[in-house]
Amino acid sequence: MKKIEVIIRKSKFDEVKEALHQIEVNFFSYWDVTGVGNEKQGHVYRGVSYSTTDIQRRFLSIVVSDPFLDITIDAILKSAGTGMVGDGKLFVSTIDEVYRIRTKEKGTDAVN
Amino acid sequence: MKKIEVIIRKSKFDEVKEALHQIEVNFFSYWDVTGVGNEKQGHVYRGVSYSTTDIQRRFLSIVVSDPFLDITIDAILKSAGTGMVGDGKLFVSTIDEVYRIRTKEKGTDAVN
Amino acid sequence: MKKIEVIIRKSKFDEVKEALHQIEVNFFSYWDVTGVGNEKQGHVYRGVSYSTTDIQRRFLSIVVSDPFLDITIDAILKSAGTGMVGDGKLFVSTIDEVYRIRTKEKGTDAVN
Amino acid sequence: MEANAVLDLMWIVICGILVFFMQAGFTLVEVGFTRSKNAGNIIMKNVMDLCIGSIGFWAIGYTVMYGETIGSFIGKPTLFYDNVEDMHNLFFQTVFAATAATIVSGAIAGRTKFTTYIIFSFIMTVVIYPISGHWVWQGEGWLTELGFVDFAGSTVVHSVGGWAALVAAILVGPRLGKYTNGKSNAIPGHNLVLGALGVLILWLGWFGFNAGSELAISGDSANAVAGIVITTNLAAAAGALAAMCVSWIRYGKPDVSMTLNGALAGLVAITAGCAAVSPAGAFVIGLIGGSVVVLSIDFIDKKLKVDDPVGAVSVHGVCGALGTLLVGVFATDGGLLYGGGVSLLGVQAIGVVAIGAWAAATAFVVLFILKKTIGLRVSKVEEVDGLDEHEHKSSVYN
């Protein structure tokens, strides 16, 4: 099994969710993070203009069984982009084992 | 070393913490996430009833040395379940190296 | 590629960020977590004194290409410590693949 | 000045101060009932319509409303009102005008251009509101002459704001994601505690709004003022209670935001008749207002598919009109139930329709022109990211 961790623009979340829904990936967890990267955002606070690279982003963690990996990546890459700097990153890593707490099942059955 | 990432019901957190405490796993980090999965929750807002799969959950990240892996998983599976859809998932992955910042120690010594 | 997950004191964040900046690691994501560990903090609420191990921390997730791994770890270990219990932990794991959403690039080019 | 006159002036000033505080209530309700990414924009809109209202009404609006009548239709305008013996009335009327303007803000929250809103708010305060207000409250307006009763402004203030809000919400269109495939989606407010505090502040301010509209407290007015305070409070309580029960029946649970809206609905509904009905009458009017508001919010949201995040159209427009009509039913002097026949009811209906039409039509013209020129709505990106980010380059929560 693989874990996909993906950092996207908050404003793209609904589209990504919809895209995942299309391919029936209806199981993941997400939370809001601050991202530091190439994108810069201009702010003014009480007369101090500053440009910050600390930008609000959404972090999705999705564990999928191996056959699902490519289509999931594909769905995300297609739905999360705007073409402008700051669209985010997608990281894939390996998961050794998965358990579903409710049933104590293990392995691919437990994924969704 | 292994990393256990586990997503549980917020209402089960105290029990899971206690169960980990029993087996002397007193070191982990947690935060609140929104989980999408099989469980649905009914809400009403201003007359619009909707059922959402976006449910508040708690995410625990626990790094343990290999011998601790099984008892930790066991403790969590026992304490986090209610038997109803939405109890959450547990993911195990491999950690290459651990450092304790304070002492700069590496490896198993650094885990707890 | 490697993923560095590091849990630090919130008060050390600015220094760590600066240290990463020095070595040109200007790309990571962070969020606030609660950490359970060896450190204890004394609190009083309405007459109940209690000491808690649940302490506010900051969690950084940094994916770097392999050659960057050591200097990044080094920079963090040097800047995040106070020498007192509770400085935090650093975990290294392996990332199988990285994508930059904007350009769909893969691999080391996509890291920063 | 003689003691009784001082009492009257003092009462008007105190009530004006209470009504002023309603601005804080409106701000909190609107902030609380919408998403956090627009909170700064909402603060700016509410503070600015207060500022523009205060300046505009002094600069010209007050005399458009209360100046010597021109054909029972509009007052003769004078610039920069400066009659030192009438400053208390200027103040009281200023805070009323600011209320009318601020109602619109809630209905178009989260997607409207800031500059557009500012311009609209200015026109609302110095043209739309004072002209119809002239018809009823100047003393020689054509509705006054017909015998139309709107004691504290269910129609003159709230309906005007509410119908303008309806037109604005239609022209601006719903927030992105509010309707998908013809289905209405919930977009929960980000902090109902602030919303609740706002409602309690509005309830507080309403004592000034209604009881101050007696414009006196000396002599016979004293008992009238006390009576108004009671009718106002009972209608609010009944409104919240009714809304809670109706939401409980319809949705299976007592709904927090509907209950809060119910209190406001009761308050808006009693505003026209607070001095004309008995406590029991006020109680019933409140019950009606609180029940109707739930159904109206539902209807506007799901049937009309007009996106009104805070329920301004239902609370101020619908319940304002309703409350004005109910005066014809419950007025102890002339009401249908008290043997007065339908004549008062008829006059009330004329007033409600005339002023509603005026508010909707003028709002439409103004907003249509704005739409064709500078535009009503922010871009999609700005809306998705939040108005604070793009319209104000800052965030309120850090």
Next chain:
Amino acid sequence: MEANAVLDLMWIVICGILVFFMQAGFTLVEVGFTRSKNAGNIIMKNVMDLCIGSIGFWAIGYTVMYGETIGSFIGKPTLFYDNVEDMHNLFFQTVFAATAATIVSGAIAGRTKFTTYIIFSFIMTVVIYPISGHWVWQGEGWLTELGFVDFAGSTVVHSVGGWAALVAAILVGPRLGKYTNGKSNAIPGHNLVLGALGVLILWLGWFGFNAGSELAISGDSANAVAGIVITTNLAAAAGALAAMCVSWIRYGKPDVSMTLNGALAGLVAITAGCAAVSPAGAFVIGLIGGSVVVLSIDFIDKKLKVDDPVGAVSVHGVCGALGTLLVGVFATDGGLLYGGGVSLLGVQAIGVVAIGAWAAATAFVVLFILKKTIGLRVSKVEEVDGLDEHEHKSSVYN
């Protein structure tokens, strides 16, 4: 009406409006001092006891309290009070009744069934509170005849609420996780900024509560009113200061939530004697109230093991009783320290005990019946998940 009578009526109305605003203060304190998952439920409880109080007191409660006496024990009830010359008093008394009811809410926050609370709140407003109120404030009640002094309601309002809260908190039982292995655990409030704002709003409203209880401002009452404002303010300040110092000594640091409770303790304590003591007396009463409240919260929490999330029992019950007794010590006319002997103190003690017993006993009966019928407490799952989730199917923060 003659100018002096108008002044009195106006004063009562204004003070009533200030007391009304205390509802916002109570709501914020309760919300802020508890966890976020119950905030919507707390809003509903506080809004509803205001609504039910407003309706119930008008419908019957006011005459139960102030109607012609039946044996110095209870007023002759009349339905739907409608005396147009007395509406200001109805209003002022209504907001007092709502205060008594709302006190209970805080002590049982986070675990009580909504329906149960609503029913209890209604009985509190129309039976429990007005009957004991009759004994003291109607003019012919048996405690009045004894010479019992409770100017603005340390006992009549606050202690009644406080003792009912104690009984309720005992019967409902502590929140899950509050006591483990006989040890009291801290369950920190989720937003003390809201709590602090609530306390400042209560302090503000208290000027109306105490100074309005003079029920007049004309003639000799004017200086009395001003004096009350000063004693009220000094006692609040002294209460907060004392609580801060005591908490500093006991816990090593000046505690925010205790300091806030200290201000309220000072206010409750001075309520009975605000018109009877000197500024210096008020200062000392405040110091005592603020010190005692810290010890009392500690004692109730750790020794009695009664879970009172906001400290309602200590603030309103204990300090209310204490303040009433201290009138016997500090009253410039008849107080122990001013050479009046112990007779006033004795009468005060009788009143405190009698009303305390009444409130506790009736609350017990009502809650016991509710416990055996519909139940007092939500299920374990509902409590853990939060009342908002299950009782209202919604969340206030999104």
Next chain:
Amino acid sequence: MEANAVLDLMWIVICGILVFFMQAGFTLVEVGFTRSKNAGNIIMKNVMDLCIGSIGFWAIGYTVMYGETIGSFIGKPTLFYDNVEDMHNLFFQTVFAATAATIVSGAIAGRTKFTTYIIFSFIMTVVIYPISGHWVWQGEGWLTELGFVDFAGSTVVHSVGGWAALVAAILVGPRLGKYTNGKSNAIPGHNLVLGALGVLILWLGWFGFNAGSELAISGDSANAVAGIVITTNLAAAAGALAAMCVSWIRYGKPDVSMTLNGALAGLVAITAGCAAVSPAGAFVIGLIGGSVVVLSIDFIDKKLKVDDPVGAVSVHGVCGALGTLLVGVFATDGGLLYGGGVSLLGVQAIGVVAIGAWAAATAFVVLFILKKTIGLRVSKVEEVDGLDEHEHKSSVYN
């Protein structure tokens, strides 16, 4: 007491209650404009300066200010003021004194020792503020004799607070991370919604602040009071509008926190002349105040490199001085623009400078001594972790 005298007393009490509420406003502004980790400390500071002000001003400060003059410089102090016929004035002056003290709090937020602040606040209330206040408001002070006009305290209250705040901010030094390599960094406030509510509450309270300073409402005062309400409201509105426009031009976007500060700047600026200028004059004074405050905040932050998180020095110090001077320009009786020549302007300048020097010098002495003894500033660790953690061992948000 005769009805007119009652009216005057009642007005003072009501206005005092409104001014009291400004404490909530100050607390919310300071909390909202700073970081969450210090919110509990800010609550404590604000509640404590209210408590200490209330107690200290009654215990001695009031007579230092208003006692029989000693050489037109200071009042003859009496302990524990207890004149039953003057309690309304004691109350009104007490809440003014608390205002002066609380201004300093904002400028030194986030890094100052709690004990040090408490001591300073006490000295501010019983020495620094009442002595310079004596010069202007006691009736026989040396500035009164010169003809200095400061109706409600632009200088006497706000500038005194503002200049003391400047000295304090310099001595305490900037927050860690505020200036790096000579560059000013933004440290955004954590909740501007609370800040906005605070500003609206302050605006509300200011009606009491300014109109109450007439110290009467009967007879001729009635129209004066109404006029003051209008000038106050117009200046606030103009201030916010001007600040918004200036920030829009300078930074490209209408800035939320600057706009809020602009309203306060307009209010501070009109305070001296609210009874002396026409509505148009007030409008212009507000515009000037609102424009200057933006530039002043910029200048103090970036050029002087003094870290003032809430802008207290600019709002209260700079605009207070400015508003006092502008009386010499816009006073309808004696102002430069109304043919009065420069003599009034000259006197105003003397007053502004004299009181400014007094406030700065005494604040310096006190703070310097405190610095050398118990210290002004918390340790680096405490500051980074937040004052709530170390000074109060608790957190306000959980």
